[in-house]
Amino acid sequence: MIVRFLGTHNAESSNTRLVSFLIDDVLAVDAGSLASELSFPEQEKIKAILLSHGHYDHIRGIPAFAFNNSHHATKVFATQQTLEILCSHLIDGVIYPKFSESTSFLGKPALELLTLEPLKAEDIEGYRVLAIPVNHGVDAVGFEITSKDGKKIFYTGDTGPGLLSLWEHVSPHLLIADVTFPNRFENVAKDARHLCPALLNRELIEFRRVKGYLPRVILIHLSPKFEEEIRGEAQEIATELGLSIGIACEGEKLII
Ligand SMILES: [Zn+2]
Ligand SMILES: [Zn+2]
Numbered sequence: 001m002i003v004r005f006l007g008t009h010n011a012e013s014s015n016t017r018l019v020s021f022l023i024d025d026v027l028a029v030d031a032g033s034l035a036s037e038l039s040f041p042e043q044e045k046i047k048a049i050l051l052s053h054g055h056y057d058h059i060r061g062i063p064a065f066a067f068n069n070s071h072h073a074t075k076v077f078a079t080q081q082t083l084e085i086l087c088s089h090l091i092d093g094v095i096y097p098k099f100s101e102s103t104s105f106l107g108k109p110a111l112e113l114l115t116l117e118p119l120k121a122e123d124i125e126g127y128r129v130l131a132i133p134v135n136h137g138v139d140a141v142g143f144e145i146t147s148k149d150g151k152k153i154f155y156t157g158d159t160g161p162g163l164l165s166l167w168e169h170v171s172p173h174l175l176i177a178d179v180t181f182p183n184r185f186e187n188v189a190k191d192a193r194h195l196c197p198a199l200l201n202r203e204l205i206e207f208r209r210v211k212g213y214l215p216r217v218i219l220i221h222l223s224p225k226f227e228e229e230i231r232g233e234a235q236e237i238a239t240e241l242g243l244s245i246g247i248a249c250e251g252e253k254l255i256i
Contacts, residue, residue: 001151001256003174007033007226008248010180010219016056016224017250021155021176021253022046027125029155034061035068037250044067047125050101050116052157054085062111063090066099070110076100077116077124079131080255081086081139105117116141119169132166134159136176136193144170151256156224158221160193163203167210176248177203179219182229194221197233214241220248 002024007017018032025042028034028049035043043065052058062076078086087093091099091111099110116131118141123129126148131141142156154172156163158180167208180194189196195203200219208214217238222230231247238245 001147001149001153003153003176003254003256005220005248005252005254006037008222008250009224010221011224012057013098013224015250018060019221019249020058020061021220023153024147027127027145029143029145030058030157031061031065031128032057032059033250035064036061040068046074048075048077050129050131050143050145051076051082051086052138052142052155053138054078054082054089055138056159057092058158062086063096063099066091066110067096070099070106073109073112075112075114075124077114077122077129078206079118079139079141080115083113083115085138113184130169134166135162136160142166144172147256153256154215155220156195158194160190161195161199161203164206164210167207168239171211172215174254175207175215175217176220177217177229177236178221180221180223182226184229185226197230197237201224201237201241204237204243208241213230214243217243217245217249218254219245222247 004022009016019030020033026047058182100113121130128146130144136158144154146152152172153174154170155176181189181196183198234245
């Protein structure tokens, strides 16, 4: 399984992109930078898109992707509320076409919207995908994605603390975790329902207690202005826990 990071931050600039990554070039997870970071032929290869929740930074690439790939239907999987946010705010027929419907301009639908039920595993393009609710204020899920050869990743999506009940359902080799803030903003992170390294540390201690091991960890959704601070604090918890914690970078590929 190859994970290719397109966007790994919570803020967009000339050198930071909003969250999106690919699995083996065919499955996209979140769409913050789905169109802007891929060539047209690379976009054509994508068979399905998973959306963790309806916040702008995770769905904003969908209209541009649909516009570019309107000659065939791409499947978009998300919870009902996330699909409703997408349809009512981005592909609403006002600011851009309703890409999930047939239109005289586009012909057939460019997107096939499919509802994911939390905790009900789905086979999506040969991957087992399990959506699990997380703590983020809006309807939000993380995804465990299992390849045919049994490699597993778990992506938390945007989440605050309180993941204990979630760990019983997953056994990832790689954990891709939201860490948006440094430790001095722990209370801000809790209020905004994100993690900082100290909050992640507590979640990982619980993970180890429940599962008996710790996965490789990669941090995503970093606030660019705090990135160096987060990097230092992540190294401290990696040393304390005796595991590898990396920071996801735009353009980086990981082999699991
Ligand atoms: Zn969010
Ligand atoms: Zn976000």
